[in-house]
Amino acid sequence: MMNVEKLREIVGNDWVITKREQMERxxxxxxxxxxxxxxxDNVVVVKPANTSEIARILKLANxxxxxxxxxxxxxxxxxxxxxxxxxxxxxxxxxxKIEEVDKDNLMxxxxxxxTLESMLKAVExxxxxxxxxxxxxxxxxxxxxxxxxGGTRAVKYGVIRxxxxxxxxxxxxxxxxxxxxxxxxxxxxxxxxxxxIHSEGILGVITKVILRLYPRVASSGTxxxxxxxxxxxxxxxxxxxxxxxxxxxxxxxxRDEIETSARYLNMKWPATKGKAYLMVILTxxxxxxxxxxxxxxxxxxxxxxxxxxLIAETGEEQSRILKMRSELYSSMKEQYAxxxxxxxxxxxxxxxxxRVDEIAKRFNTNIPNYGHAxxxxxxxHLLADLQxxxxxxxxxxxxxxxxxxLGGVITGEHGIGVIRIPDLDLCPDGKMWELMRGIKRLFDPxxxxxxxxxxxx
Amino acid sequence: MMNVEKLREIVGNDWVITKREQMERxxxxxxxxxxxxxxxDNVVVVKPANTSEIARILKLANxxxxxxxxxxxxxxxxxxxxxxxxxxxxxxxxxxKIEEVDKDNLMxxxxxxxTLESMLKAVExxxxxxxxxxxxxxxxxxxxxxxxxGGTRAVKYGVIRxxxxxxxxxxxxxxxxxxxxxxxxxxxxxxxxxxxIHSEGILGVITKVILRLYPRVASSGTxxxxxxxxxxxxxxxxxxxxxxxxxxxxxxxxRDEIETSARYLNMKWPATKGKAYLMVILTxxxxxxxxxxxxxxxxxxxxxxxxxxLIAETGEEQSRILKMRSELYSSMKEQYAxxxxxxxxxxxxxxxxxRVDEIAKRFNTNIPNYGHAxxxxxxxHLLADLQxxxxxxxxxxxxxxxxxxLGGVITGEHGIGVIRIPDLDLCPDGKMWELMRGIKRLFDPxxxxxxxxxxxx
Numbered sequence: 001m002m003n004v005e006k007l008r009e010i011v012g013n014d015w016v017i018t019k020r021e022q023m024e025r026x027x028x029x030x031x032x033x034x035x036x037x038x039x040x041d042n043v044v045v046v047k048p049a050n051t052s053e054i055a056r057i058l059k060l061a062n063x064x065x066x067x068x069x070x071x072x073x074x075x076x077x078x079x080x081x082x083x084x085x086x087x088x089x090x091x092x093x094x095x096x097k098i099e100e101v102d103k104d105n106l107m108x109x110x111x112x113x114x115t116l117e118s119m120l121k122a123v124e125x126x127x128x129x130x131x132x133x134x135x136x137x138x139x140x141x142x143x144x145x146x147x148x149x150g151g152t153r154a155v156k157y158g159v160i161r162x163x164x165x166x167x168x169x170x171x172x173x174x175x176x177x178x179x180x181x182x183x184x185x186x187x188x189x190x191x192x193x194x195x196x197i198h199s200e201g202i203l204g205v206i207t208k209v210i211l212r213l214y215p216r217v218a219s220s221g222t223x224x225x226x227x228x229x230x231x232x233x234x235x236x237x238x239x240x241x242x243x244x245x246x247x248x249x250x251x252x253x254x255r256d257e258i259e260t261s262a263r264y265l266n267m268k269w270p271a272t273k274g275k276a277y278l279m280v281i282l283t284x285x286x287x288x289x290x291x292x293x294x295x296x297x298x299x300x301x302x303x304x305x306x307x308x309x310l311i312a313e314t315g316e317e318q319s320r321i322l323k324m325r326s327e328l329y330s331s332m333k334e335q336y337a338x339x340x341x342x343x344x345x346x347x348x349x350x351x352x353x354x355r356v357d358e359i360a361k362r363f364n365t366n367i368p369n370y371g372h373a374x375x376x377x378x379x380x381h382l383l384a385d386l387q388x389x390x391x392x393x394x395x396x397x398x399x400x401x402x403x404x405x406l407g408g409v410i411t412g413e414h415g416i417g418v419i420r421i422p423d424l425d426l427c428p429d430g431k432m433w434e435l436m437r438g439i440k441r442l443f444d445p446x447x448x449x450x451x452x453x454x455x456x457x
Numbered sequence: 458m459m460n461v462e463k464l465r466e467i468v469g470n471d472w473v474i475t476k477r478e479q480m481e482r483x484x485x486x487x488x489x490x491x492x493x494x495x496x497x498d499n500v501v502v503v504k505p506a507n508t509s510e511i512a513r514i515l516k517l518a519n520x521x522x523x524x525x526x527x528x529x530x531x532x533x534x535x536x537x538x539x540x541x542x543x544x545x546x547x548x549x550x551x552x553x554k555i556e557e558v559d560k561d562n563l564m565x566x567x568x569x570x571x572t573l574e575s576m577l578k579a580v581e582x583x584x585x586x587x588x589x590x591x592x593x594x595x596x597x598x599x600x601x602x603x604x605x606x607g608g609t610r611a612v613k614y615g616v617i618r619x620x621x622x623x624x625x626x627x628x629x630x631x632x633x634x635x636x637x638x639x640x641x642x643x644x645x646x647x648x649x650x651x652x653x654i655h656s657e658g659i660l661g662v663i664t665k666v667i668l669r670l671y672p673r674v675a676s677s678g679t680x681x682x683x684x685x686x687x688x689x690x691x692x693x694x695x696x697x698x699x700x701x702x703x704x705x706x707x708x709x710x711x712r713d714e715i716e717t718s719a720r721y722l723n724m725k726w727p728a729t730k731g732k733a734y735l736m737v738i739l740t741x742x743x744x745x746x747x748x749x750x751x752x753x754x755x756x757x758x759x760x761x762x763x764x765x766x767l768i769a770e771t772g773e774e775q776s777r778i779l780k781m782r783s784e785l786y787s788s789m790k791e792q793y794a795x796x797x798x799x800x801x802x803x804x805x806x807x808x809x810x811x812r813v814d815e816i817a818k819r820f821n822t823n824i825p826n827y828g829h830a831x832x833x834x835x836x837x838h839l840l841a842d843l844q845x846x847x848x849x850x851x852x853x854x855x856x857x858x859x860x861x862x863l864g865g866v867i868t869g870e871h872g873i874g875v876i877r878i879p880d881l882d883l884c885p886d887g888k889m890w891e892l893m894r895g896i897k898r899l900f901d902p903x904x905x906x907x908x909x910x911x912x913x914x
Binding site for chain 2: 102103104105106107147148150154158159161162171175177178179181182183184185186187188189190191192194195197198199202203214215216217218238241242243244245246285286288289292293296343344345346347372374375376377407408409410411412413414415416427429431432433435436438439440442443454
């Protein structure tokens with residue numbers, strides 16, 4: 001088992017925590033408390049300074065067969081960072097250097113422990129732009145890649161996968177590999193880089209990332225479109241996308257939830273009418289372009305019975321609106337038993353919400369939904385009362401089955417982590433899971449890296 | 458070895474070719490003749506009608522340990538479709554049905570044998586748009602995915618990988634798997650779909666694809682910008698990208714080559730001045746947007762010493778220019794010993810071309826270059842005289858080494874196939890290749906599928 005002395009030798013005395021009372025924050029993530037896994041009893045937190053220390057730690061753990069749980073910002077929503085077995089929590093926090101913002105290649109090179117917040121700041125200071133915004137800015141870039149984060153603003157340029165051009169990673173057996181580079185095209189062999197993206201930490205420890213940047217958008221605007229009826233809101237979405245306008249984001253929220261988030265942030269949700277909202281972020285080369293896109297979107301939404309349309313033009317107004325959306329989850333976390341992440345074909349979002357309503361009715365509860373409407377990615381909330389009645393899992397599985405019937409998946413962006421393993425039996429392609437397990441064995445023969453996470457239930 | 462009778466039972470008598478004289482076109486691909494691998498002597502061509510016949514063929518081949526070479530449109534440039542061992546050529550040509558153009562989800566569902574040409578036609582008839590244009594329209598969509606085709610028009614939305622949302626494939630052991638779907642976000646397990654994309658047919662036979670479509674662009678324009686000096690042309694590229702204009706394509710060509718292609722097509726290259734050209738395709742929501750982008754690009758290029766700027770606005774003019782670019786390769790194929798595909802960080806294209814020039818000088822030859830300037834993907838041409846002197850490989854390896862020094866790869870879009878295997882020793886990360894071989898063994902324990910292609914040199 002664990003050799004704490006050797007760990008101290010590798011990283012230095014100050015960077016190993018063995019006292020339980022000093023490591024509480026390393027034992028949890030942002031998963032809803034009702035479903036969050038319990039941490040194991042004997043855990044050591046190790047904070048390496050660099051890739052070569054990580055390589056030495058993994059070599060050691062691989063020999064000792066000690067479980068290693070990689071920890072980024074701890075903002076995950078499916079228990080993937082919780083050390084569920086006795087072992088090592090490998091915190092990436094000291095790999096926090098931005099090596100380069102390369103304006104000529106429009107790329108950033110950052111160590112895995114750099115937070116989304118620091119990265120966005122560096123990118124902005126360079127006069128550039130990183131389009132996606134997966135939510136909590138305490139997330140670290142290594143985690144964004146390991147979990148293929150999505151979030152708002154994936155409509156125009158896609159999820160994090162699309163931005164990743166290069167990775168450095170340490171394999172569970174201790175070797176350091178470099179995949180990709182500052183490259184926009186790369187067909188040199190099977191694409192192990194794309195295999196590591198969304199490997200949820202089970203195939204290797206991502207230590208450095210190269211991400212694609214874009215020029216700063218010259219102009220942007222955020223529309224808040226109010227509807228009395230959620231279906232009118234949802235029906236507007238494919239019509240917007242078919243019109244040729246490609247917004248950065250199209251988010252769907254409902255009044256109760258967004259006002260909860262607003263109160264949590266001491267802000268005020270700007271819309272007074274309606275109870276279902278689309279939040280549409282538009283970008284363009286100049287104000288005229290954004291204005292003309294805004295006109296087009298407004299026309300479409302009015303035809304779909306929108307009752308009010310507000311336009312935020314200043315940067316400050318726009319970030320306030322985005323902030324209320326981004327903090328929705330945090331503001332509500334304590335009231336909910338579980339928060340789902342199903343994804344269906346975008347045009348099926350309306351049907352899916354109807355089916356969730358039917359399930360809610362049948363179980364005599366209310367299941368609020370919000371999410372990334374244009375991506376087909378909905379976060380249904382299961383209220384705490386279901387937990388009291390002991391039927392969280394039953395309700396969840398019925399929702400999952402409806403999503404699967406529509407050609408969907410049980411997780412679009414949050415991942416499997418620990419909490420979704422018991423329900424993978426609903427996704428029955430045995431051969432697929434067998435191949436995934438084979439790949440895991442190939443990369444990690446002693447099953448030391450995030451054991452129990454992802455597919456290895 | 459091969460059981461021809463059983464193959465006939467599976468696909469029917471008419472769909473098995475055993476006579477050599479009837480199969481000549483199945484024994485080659487579009488690789489430059491000087492480096493194209495030789496086909497084996499005992500080959501059977503089989504033309505299944507559907508996925509379940511393919512599953513039966515692979516089960517049979519897996520038991521008999523018969524090599525199977527998957528064949529799409531035969532437009533590959535690295536010998537990957539050539540049957541280099543006695544075995545079966547599995548032609549996908551009869552899987553040619555477009556199952557659905559789904560306007561609401563902006564997706565197309567097509568069998569793997571549908572040609573790019575048919576797909577583009579169906580998409581256009583539906584009033585939609587598939588942005589990438591990887592060249593030869595005889596390519597089949599399964600091949601586009603298996604080879605992660607790039608081509609012109611990857612600047613704005615990326616290579617084929619970015620468009621693939623779902624796949625059906627048959628594993629070498631005969632199981633049919635379905636990956637992804639009409640989904641824009643999918644984090645349900647390790648992403649085997651992204652592993653199959655650019656697997657060059659060694660992990661499975663792709664039988665059906667779901668690709669993302671876009672609304673038709675309302676307006677587009679193609680600029681042909683002439684320079685006397687190639688470096689001025691190349692220096693313009695990062696400046697265009699930094700300006701905030703994101704063209705659909707930025708191509709670099711030189712006079713001799715593009716005029717050869719024009720002659721081959723009985724067309725006329727429109728630029729009379731200069732000898733190095735950028736071809737920039739702009740798209741926008743209306744003519745004003747394209748016009749204003751065109752102005753911005755023109756200003757930048759004039760500052761970089763452009764000597765002439767032509768603007769093609771009609772669809773016909775634009776497709777003529779694209780056609781001359783797309784057929785560059787075919788028009789020159791016979792004159793060249795080998796055509797390279799290195800990719801470097803985009804900002805290093807100028808330096809890379811300088812180094813190629815130095816190599817050319819040293820070997821007393823001329824090495825023309827053209828390619829996807831904004832992607833850092835250059836196609837250097839090695840003239841037939843190098844073959845006569847027996848130094849093709851030596852020159853090629855020097856060019857590869859320069860690309861690798863700049864953080865590049867030896868193939869950005871064409872792939873490894875057969876012809877690049879002997880030079881993989883230049884890319885020395887042994888652990889990476891070991892993992893790839895392990896994945897191959899996992900998917901294809903008897904090594905029947907495209908043996909000798911890709912990483913298994």
